[in-house]
Amino acid sequence: MDVLQMLRDKIEFIQxxxxxxxxPFETIKRQIAERKGRYxxxxxxxxxELGEPPYLEEWFNAGIAINLLGQNCVCLVPNTFxxxxxxxxxxxxxxxPNLKNNWFAKYKSFFKTAxxxxxxxxxxxxxxxxxxxLTRNSVNHSNDMKRFYSLERKQTAEH
Numbered sequence: 001m002d003v004l005q006m007l008r009d010k011i012e013f014i015q016x017x018x019x020x021x022x023x024p025f026e027t028i029k030r031q032i033a034e035r036k037g038r039y040x041x042x043x044x045x046x047x048x049e050l051g052e053p054p055y056l057e058e059w060f061n062a063g064i065a066i067n068l069l070g071q072n073c074v075c076l077v078p079n080t081f082x083x084x085x086x087x088x089x090x091x092x093x094x095x096x097p098n099l100k101n102n103w104f105a106k107y108k109s110f111f112k113t114a115x116x117x118x119x120x121x122x123x124x125x126x127x128x129x130x131x132x133x134l135t136r137n138s139v140n141h142s143n144d145m146k147r148f149y150s151l152e153r154k155q156t157a158e159h
Contacts, residue, residue: 003087010080018073025069028062071139078104078133104133 031037032055042054053059082099085107089096097110108126111117119126 001087001091003084003091006087007080007084010083011077014073014076014080018069021069022066025062025065029059032059071135074132075136075139078136081129104130
């Protein structure tokens with residue numbers, strides 16, 4: 001088993017999945033912005049005097065869907081990286097370390113001790129990798145659906 005190729009294939013698939021699954025929502029946002037397709041005309045009952053653009057709810061929902069999809073794809077990345085590390089250790093016939101509570105730090109220490117590989121000396125941004133894992137934890141352990149909505153409203157207001 002080529003664990004590095006497995007890692008590449010899985011990351012490539014996550015990218016493909018995100019790009020493919022986000023496309024319809026990006027199309028909705030683009031069509032609304034460009035006033036094309038079913039968004040060419042104002043919806044029935046639209047009142048420009050209210051100060052909101054037409055199809056605002058559809059715009060927000062498409063943005064929330066893109067954010068939710070992205071967050072779920074980000075959640076797949078640490079699992080993929082951990083699978084890679086598990087496979088590497090298995091391939092080397094080493095005993096896998098106890099990974100409870102902060103598997104990333106434990107693997108970092110394990111590689112330094114067992115294999116004399118110091119990840120701190122690599123060209124990889126370790127803080128970024130750890131941030132992805134922390135983001136995964138935040139997404140998986142948050143029940144705040146309002147966060148998606150408010151994030152999209154903030155991003156839209158900035159544009």
